Amino acid sequence: MYTHVLGLPRIGAQRELKKAIEAYWKGNISLEQLEQTGKNIRQQNLYLQKEMNFDFITVGDFSYYDQVLDMSMTLGAIPKRFQTSSTKSEMDTYFAMARGTQNAKAMEMTKWFDTNYHYIVPEFYKGQQFSLNSNKIIVELKEAKNSGFANLKPILIGPLTYLYLGKSQDKNFDKWSLIDPIIDIYIELLIKISPYCEWIQIDEPILVLNLPSKIKELFIKAYKKIKKHLPSNNKILLATYFEDILDNKDTVLSLPIDGLHLDLIRGKKQLNYLHEFKNTFLSLGIINGRNIWKANLNKILDDIKNILSSKSLDIERIMLSTSCSLLHVPIDLEYEKKLSLELKSWMSFAKQKCEELKILKQALEGKDVSKILEENQKTIDSRQKSTLRTITNIQDKLSQINTKMFQRQSSYKERNKKQRSILNLPLFPTTTIGSFPQTPEIRKTRLLYKKGELNEQEYKQKIKKFIDEVIQRQEELGLDVFVHGEPERNDMVEYFGQQLKGYCSTENGWVQSYGTRCVKPPIIYGDIERPSPMTIEWITYAQSKTTKPVKGMLTGPITMLCWSFVRDDQPRKDTAFQLALAIREEVKDLEKANIKVIQIDEPALREGLPLKQNKWSEYLSWAINAFKLATSGVKDETQIHTHMCYSDFEDIIEWIAKMDADVISIEASRSKMELLEVFKEFNYPNEIGPGIYDIHSPRVPSIEEIKELLELALKVIPKEKLWVNPDCGLKTREWPETLASLKNMVSAAKMLREKYK
Template identity: 35%
Template sequence: MITHILGYPSIGNNRDLKITVESFLNNHIEIQRLDREIMLVRNIRKIKKGICETQDSKLDICTIGSFPYYDKVLTLLMYLGIFAKRHIAKRFSFVKYFHIAKGYGDSDPLKMSKWFGTNYHFMVPEWDNLSKFYINKLLDEDLYTRKYIYGRSKFTIVGPVTLLMISRYRNINIFLNVFKRYINILKKISGVVNYIQIDEPILSADLNGFQKRMFERFYRTIGMISHLRIVMAIYFTTVSCQIYNLVKDIRLYGIHIDARTSKKYVGMLSNNFAIISLGVIDGESVWIGNYKVIHTKIRRIASEMRKSIGIWLSSSCSLEHIPISVSSEKIVIKWIAFAYEKICELNEIKHICLFGKKDGIYLKNKIEIINMKNFNILKDDTDDRCARSLKKRNTIYKKWYDNNYHTTTIGSFPQTHQIRKLRLLRKMGRICENTYSNSIEKIVEKCVRFQESIGLDLITNGEMERNDMVEYFCEHISGILVTRNGWVHSYGHRCVKPSIIYSNLSRRKNITIAWAKHLKSITDKPIKFIITGPITILKWSFYRKDIGKKYICNQIANILREEVEDLKKEKIKDIQIDEPALKECRPLRGDRKIRSFFIWAVRMFNYVCDGLHNICVHTHICYSTLENIDVEYISKLHADVLTIEGGNYMDVVRLLKNNKIDMGIGIGLYNSHSLNCPSVRVMLSKLMYIRRRIGNVIWLNPDCGLKTRRWKDIIMPLRNMVKASRLARYTLR
């Protein structure tokens, strides 16, 4: 019995990846490009070494892989030597790597999308050009990590079928070309490490006939290469009939499955593989595992398999979606386990399987599980109110329907060093709450004056008082633990800090009213105030799965309903209820499951804004590849304006054309995460394309919040957006 994991957080114990990459990008030290790259590589090698040492101390196999210098998918594209036409390069360099990720000059970066129902954003591959294949130094650099490992090693890489299915352009000839490149890379990797892990999370979705044929074609080909010890990892799903039919005839060294939910077909898989890796630890949540349940499941599965098969124990998916360790937290609930603690759990489960339940490890876990189940069991009293049929709001507020092409922002503006310093001083107790609030109010006023000066139609306060759109609300709700250093990789070099929902939820006091009053007092222009929606707060927090997400979401919806009612009393005429996580929270497969989710998710949203008559309700959904079934239910939201990411605006227009939505449409006119500043002409041409194809009232805005940007990066794009709006109104006239 061997222990391993599918992946480990790569951000470093103190967000070292963020600090390293930002130093490289901002060029704080004026040195030549080559020296900057050497410094970047040295600092990242320290992060890799720490990851290897952590795994070596507890696990039998150490997992390394395509390192996310900015994104793991982009790193894989560099391995393969594949670039879009606008990114063609004769040779690899880290400067070029980050140009592709963030844009440069007139060259747009690759688009971003959500990674299979998680909050991680990956770069969407583009296949409009295939450069000459070469194994560049980036692959050699990641393979160099093997020197830090004393035991057996495993290299993880995103599988070719997943890579191809998440790409923007799909062509059979391109697919076959990429397959050949993959095989060359696998041969290179196999000469350095003991095993290769190929991740195929695309199997968690429903595949069409073409995708199935591509899957069978590739894996039958590499199955004939005998010296490759390849373990295919399937996660985010149970072993279904589709998965069994796909993998039963291929010949690989091993396969990884999520053993927590898989019941059928597991025993039959043992006939085709030398080893089976069982995902027995939940890699997506921060709660401790139930050793009794896990031990019983392992014994049951082992009894169904042939005796000669090797059994590996692992996490259900990569641990990159949870924080690193609870050791840096001051207040810790005993039932919490982050990535390092999950590794320790695997070690303990192996010990129980080999030596029995009689030692103190098993008993201690049993007591903690009983305590968790009995602690403050969530008793929901809002379910009946949320479940009742909600009538469509009386949206008579016609102010915004007199004209078209209104301009606004998603809500947030750059969080400067000054704001972060104020927040730190307040946290350390060096300044009082009044001093902090007065300082933030002055910064808000400057932000409002800037918005007025460039001519935005709808003003926000820039969310200067908020450290994070979810964490800010969680700090004001009892029953939620806000961690000190529980960072999780979100996109690029950015991290988020999910909160932990552990008990009954209630609002301690008004969350946003004081700031809404302040915004109203400093401007005569129309204002919009932002509330984070119930689905997003639920999804971007770690909630207790032994209770159920519907009950927890009901309580969140009730709290937000109270907050919205208070905003209504203050006569705020525009309220934005953000739901960027609506798509990522839905099930990955199964039409019935998807529809069941949307029914209660839409009900939660509508419950929050029920009764907001004569008020314009906005909502925001970003970086999700929407499908017809998504738009069908999104159209049932009681909102007046739907703001969506418009990077791939042709797909957005096609969806809106096929599915009529009785809302205003806020189009993300430019990529807020890119360093590229689109001209007025580019924005206007995109706007005219959209105008000719849909009849909705159109709003103009960036495609996401501006919190992570610098002020100098947002001024020109916003000015150009306002100019494009005025030109469009003139053309319409």
């Protein structure tokens, strides 16, 4: 029996990679210093795997930004706008593709399946040429070999998944016509990889999706061609994850592969079909790579023994692994010094999950790990019995939910008349999504308060000063609906999690969201309840400083659910409704405080969508109801906004309309307003602000560029319903570029008002 992992976190235990990359962008360190940081992290991951006695050492899972972008670089799939001499190095081209430059828009970014990780979307066009452009994987293999590591197992994004995740730049162009030249480059790469390893892991997670017959046929054709040219000493481990492959089982059985990885956490149904793959090496994903709860090792051992006996599987052809890459969980629980010992005992981060694999193998090989297993069982039992998980009256609150609580008092048309009368906004009202730049001074203030070096009064005075500055800047810019800038918030989910019962936070539980953006997902360990108001003081203070409406800013229940590590002992729907009830109370309090506009963000709504389409309706029904439960307790006069970003929303637009938010702002700039196509077919009933510039890029859009995008929007959105806003919050940006961009945005809106008044 063998052990391995599908991938490890690559940000560094103290976010060393983030800090180094951002220092490189600012010119504070050299390329050589950045590359040394990357090498150090890779070495740490190699030694961790060696320490765990893994049979195969994973290589190639490291990335400076994103693994899909890495593959675009490897294949030479570099958009023409970045094929210039203006970039200094291959690394600069790489970062330009991810972030954009003043002269070239960044590539589109969207969610990696149903996770909060974002990937850079490949771009495909007719006549595109591919070439083996980057030797990144070879460099990392040589590096590992020269450091004395053996049994290396490189990882590649599979060719079908890579092509599936990309987008044709011409809607009339069939990207699948590029499969043959892409496969040719893959073969060239695999031949170069061949001398360094026996096993090669090729990730094809799209095999868990509902695939058309055309793609299934291409899978068989592509892998037969790969196998034909692959040296005989190499074996392919095809990796799937995040769901089961049962819809495509026959296709997988037809592939000339040597090993198959199955996610048995999210794809438990596959247990009944393992015998069909008994002539293949099976990698069993039995440790959860998506959540932080300690594994029930005794149960897993029983399950494995049952699998081996009932399915007549050969133990020598079994690999034990994580369900997916450990990219999605924090690095090491030992860095958590302030978590209560009870809660901490229930958890397992990436390093601990590796240790769980090690223990399972030892147990199956007959080594005495009885004491470890006994302690593990005690922990599992203590969590099940703990009173920390339960709030006495929460089930009563859930039982009292009725259909009226999901509905606003009146229709949108009636509400809109009252809201227009009160708010008195101009045509094409301008606003921002919520946050303004989180300056070093703001971060330092929060840190000093957290350490106790600022008392509460001093802290509040400083935060109010930041709010004063933000309000003044919005006045000067001429925005129509203001925000308070969120200087008190470290993160849009963690901030609320820290104020709700049933949540706990970590000190160093960082997880990569995209590029250098890292988040610390809070942990839902029990029932949710709001002990006291969470935002009222800051929002009402901001509103007292201006006659313009200031938005109350909240995070919605589905985003709180998806961007947290969630308890696994009750249905996600129940947790979502508990969150919705807590947010509903906050919304009502904001209204009582005379806040006229309240934004409840749900960027994760699409992310939470099941990967199997036959499960969509069930999820969307309760997810939309959770949002409506949170937002429907207000009067007609209160305008409810929501915000969504960095997912493909086109296929659920009818469900988004059912949310019945008065105004929705939605990311559209990176995809060149591609979202607007859906409004040609679907008459969205309420108001909408398609994001008209990309806040994840340092470039400043021109007035003309913004105006052109708004004109595009006006072709499908009535002028009375069109809002003007960036595509997301501005916390990651610097003030100079933020002010320049917003100034141009306001100018473009004013020009349109003159034209369409």
